[in-house]
Amino acid sequence: MSHHLFKALAVTAALALPVSASAQTDTTGTTDTTTTTTNDGGGFDWGWLGLAGLIGLAGLGGGSAPRRVTTTTTTTNRR
Structure with missing residues (x-):
């Protein structure tokens, strides 16, 4: 597996994990x-x-530069 693909999969997996939020609890009284909640996502x-x-x-990230190929043909005529 290429290094870039492994890195992309690791970042994607980290972003896909659910994260729970925690908040401070108000202990002074009861509210x-x-x-x-309205879900407009259909x-x-x-x-x-x-x-x-x-x-x-x-x-898209980290692709190598396109390769340039040069071909030279030499023709020799003998008499």
């Missing part, structure tokens, strides 16, 4: 909060689209 998980984009970008 009731109601939160309403059931589509946008994280997969981002992951596909990262995989697509991984192929």
Whole structure:
């Protein structure tokens, strides 16, 4: 496996891991909060689209320069 591909896979795997958030707890009193969440994504998980984009970008980085080939032909006429 090439070094660039391994690096891209490692970064992609690290970004795909879920991370939980922690916050400080208010111990001075009790507060009731109601939160309403609206999902306008239509059931589509946008994280997969981002992951596909990262995989697509991984192929663009670090490519070697195009190779230049020069061919020379010599013709000799004898009499």
